[in-house]
Amino acid sequence: MKNHFYSNGKLLxxxxxxxxxxxxxxxxxxxxxxSLEVKDGLGNVSKWTSYDHENxxxxxxxxxxxxxxxILSFSDKxxxxxxxxxxAEAKKLNPxxxxxxxxxxxxxxxxxxRNWGLGxxxxxxxxxxxxxxxxxxxxxxxxFGGSGYDIACAQNNVPVLYSNKTSPPLVKKVSLNWxxxxxxxxxxxxxxxxxxxxISHYNQLGENKKAYLEKVNQITQNLLxxxxxxxxxxxxxxxxxxxxxxxxxxxxKDRLFSDFRGSVKSLGxxxxxxxxxxxxxxxxxxxxxxxxxxxxxQKMIK
Numbered sequence: 001m002k003n004h005f006y007s008n009g010k011l012l013x014x015x016x017x018x019x020x021x022x023x024x025x026x027x028x029x030x031x032x033x034x035s036l037e038v039k040d041g042l043g044n045v046s047k048w049t050s051y052d053h054e055n056x057x058x059x060x061x062x063x064x065x066x067x068x069x070x071i072l073s074f075s076d077k078x079x080x081x082x083x084x085x086x087x088a089e090a091k092k093l094n095p096x097x098x099x100x101x102x103x104x105x106x107x108x109x110x111x112x113x114r115n116w117g118l119g120x121x122x123x124x125x126x127x128x129x130x131x132x133x134x135x136x137x138x139x140x141x142x143x144f145g146g147s148g149y150d151i152a153c154a155q156n157n158v159p160v161l162y163s164n165k166t167s168p169p170l171v172k173k174v175s176l177n178w179x180x181x182x183x184x185x186x187x188x189x190x191x192x193x194x195x196x197x198x199i200s201h202y203n204q205l206g207e208n209k210k211a212y213l214e215k216v217n218q219i220t221q222n223l224l225x226x227x228x229x230x231x232x233x234x235x236x237x238x239x240x241x242x243x244x245x246x247x248x249x250x251x252x253k254d255r256l257f258s259d260f261r262g263s264v265k266s267l268g269x270x271x272x273x274x275x276x277x278x279x280x281x282x283x284x285x286x287x288x289x290x291x292x293x294x295x296x297x298q299k300m301i302k
Contacts, residue, residue, distance in 0.1 A: 007126040008033040008302055009118030010153035011186070012268050013276065014239060016219040017202040017247070021146040023213045026174070026220050029153040029160075029302040032112035034123035038131055041103035045072060048083065050108045055229030058114070065103045067091065086125065089142040090132035097132040115192040116293075117273035122150030137169060146195075157302050161220070179230040181297045185282045186267075186274045188293035189252075193272025205246065212246045233263040233278055240265055260285055 008029035011292035015025035041047060046069075050059040051283075061080040064070035069087045074080035091097045108127070112118050121144055129136035136151045149162040152171045161172040178184070219239050226232040243266070245250045252275055262279030276297075279285065283294045 001040070003034040003038045003131060005038075005127040005130040007119075007123035007130075007154035008157065009123060010150040011118065012149060012273060013265075014223060015216050016243065016266065016270070017215050018209065018216050019095060019149050019162070020199065021163070021209055021213060022163055024161055024163045024170075025147075025149050026120070026223060027149045027153050027160055027162050028176075028300075029156055029158070030118055030300055031302055032110075032116075032118055032300075033154070034111070034120065034127060035109045036124075036127035036131065037107045037109075039105050041105040043103045044101065046104045046106065048106045048108075051058075051110070052114055053110050053111075053112055063087075065098070065101050072082050075277070076257045079173050086128055086139070086143045090128055090134055090139055093134035093138060093266060094132050097134070116188060117192050117195075117268065119150050121155065122146075123154055125155035126151055135168075146199075151159050174224060176224070176286070176301075178226060178232065180232065181279050183229055183278055183282075183298035185286075186295045186297065186300050187277050187282070187286045187291050188274055188295075189272055190291060190293075191272040192267070193269035195269055198269030198271075202247065205248075209246070212242055215242055229278060235276075236263055236265040236276070243270070257285075257289070 009032045010272040011028050011030060012019065012027040013028060019025040033164050044065045046063045046065050048061045049057055052058050059076055059079050061074040061083065062072040064072055069084045071080050071084055108124065110120060114120055124137045125140050125143065129139045134236065137148050140146060140148055140151055148164050152160050152162045152169065152260050157171050158172060159176050161174055163170040216239065219235050226235060240251045247270060249270055252266050253260065257264050262277055262282055265276045267274050267276055286294050
């Protein structure tokens with residue numbers, strides 16, 4: 001037996017936070033992702049090794065080949081317990097998963113830096129779901145939780161409109177025919193945002209989220225057919241203003257890049273990971289500010 005699985009990374013262009021409550025979100029799968037290779041092992045133990053984008057091992061664990069996936073050794077206890085939980089939940093969804101009780105060897109490989117926030121967890125969930133032949137959205141819900149847009153990106157090779165207001169979630173493939181895409185860039189802010197902390201802050205808000213949700217849905221719909229860069233910038237400015245008001249947090253541009261001529265939009269949890277920026281001068285500007293990872297839109301999108 002030898003099986004190979006792959007899942008795309010993700011970026012959330014619209015409806016951050018509100019996607020948790022059914023907002024329609026525009027999400028893109030990235031050219032970066034994670035692979036998973038499973039092959040026969042020896043004896044009654046199973047070994048798991050995770051490699052980063054530089055082919056360096058960052059996590060190892062050995063499990064007993066039993067129904068409980070008992071942990072025998074590990075390089076990171078918390079990660080080993082998390083992985084054990086995911087495997088156990090996958091087996092609940094498919095009792096035939098790993099029923100042979102024979103050892104296997106599993107190797108996972110990221111092709112992006114772990115701190116980029118492109119979905120090291122969601123790509124892992126989707127790869128395990130493929131391996132176990134279970135619904136990845138259910139596996140996510142039963143393990144990490146979350147909106148599920150990242151699973152939609154993991155499974156699709158084109159941008160999607162996503163909403164979890166239905167079951168199963170709504171996933172609609174879309175084309176982004178923006179003739180100004182050469183003026184769009186993704187900038188890494190040299191900091192990984194804590195997703196759990198961001199979601200906790202959002203969940204504690206007392207504001208009426210429904211009004212914001214409806215407005216953000218309209219912005220998402222208007223963004224798809226945007227004809228000019230000016231139209232695009234106006235829409236993402238509206239989006240930033242709405243989210244800043246709802247979250248009671250300052251916009252990233254006001255806080256860090258107030259002298260930048262173009263637009264800056266947060267993606268996902270505010271305060272870290274990547275931002276979407278506009279204008280051809282963006283790479284020079286952000287590199288001069290110490291943000292060296294600037295990726296053109298077309299080189300990031302799947």
